[in-house]
Amino acid sequence: MSILFKGNFGEVWREEQLTYLGKMVNCPVPIDRTNHLNKFHKNFAPIPTDFSDAQSWEYCCYTRAEQLWNIGKPITLFWSGGIDSTVAFLTLRDTMAITDTLHIRYTQESIDEFPNLYEDIKMFSSPIPSNNFFDLSALDPDHVFVTGECGDQVFGSDVLEKHADELNETWDSVLNWDILWPSNKINKQPDENIRLKMYEVIEKHIDRCPIKLENVFDLLWWINFSIKWEYVNRRIFVLFYKNINLHKNYSFFNTQDFQKWSLANHSIKHKNTWMTYKQPAKDFIKTVTGDIEYQRSKLKEASLQKLMNDDLREARWGVSTETGYTHHKDKIFLLLDDGRFWKYKNSDKIPNEVVEELRIV
16 A cells, blocks of 8 residues: 555654755655655655666657557647647647547647647647636546646756756755745745755765766756656646546656656756756757747746636645645545545544554654
8 A cells, every 4th residue: 555645744744854855846745756755655656777778859759649549548638838748749649540539628828828839739629718727527537638747857847947047056056045945925944954954865865866966957857856756747636636536647758768868868958048948848849840939939837827716726735824724625635546535624534554554664
């Protein structure tokens, strides 16, 4: 029995070192895929130790698309207009058979993010209102659902946007940042004592990486890649749809091939500017679409944020107060791989024997 997803269990469940790393990349549900900092049994995609057989970006993309079609089900793709979901669309479109069904779930915000692709997208479906994007009843139960998730973890971290001029500084310089943890009402910045503790935590975590890490970019990519991967892989369907049938939901970039590509091609993920972040993916999109402007100037955007109203934010994160979060009562609190789950409204009913069985001795 392992944890697929867990909320904040409070002090008795606290994994302090893992929490510190998670905060650096804005990850509320961190899972250490090196399995050194997890205090409870958790399911996660293993990090490859051998990537000598890493394939090209194009190979990884088209192979993944073929894998998804080979499931033998119609596909609903969540398209934001961003880089990751666009890669997924182009390769799913180009590999589909005449008998396959591809439905695109998108909004006007998606069109605005990549207007030149709209003529291609609308051949598969029409846009929907933004406030209906997360309407579970609108999803065809016979489909499998594909997102562009884990793409950011392959390439780096969106935390880098505010530190683009510091990409090549030594990794330990992050501990001098005034804002080390993305700021909100309750996420107070760490004091000097905690920063000293974090140096040791980070140094040990760097040593667990299969490739050499030296600078700020390296560090934030590695934390995002090793700590945030599983949360991102599951967040849309657990946090928005409350859909625990995770076997129907696929993150396009959640494969060993993409992980190996990331480890083997770390040096080409950007060209020392935020404008060139995810450049290999943008180059691929240009090759397929011919869109030079998207290749040159498209920036990473927080696409999900544009689709959320206040009610959805409350359902996902809860209500922020000066003393903490008041979580939405129907938010998933604990999800196990045997299908059992508890919501925040009944989290106090988790049997003690479940807690003990999950604990790593």
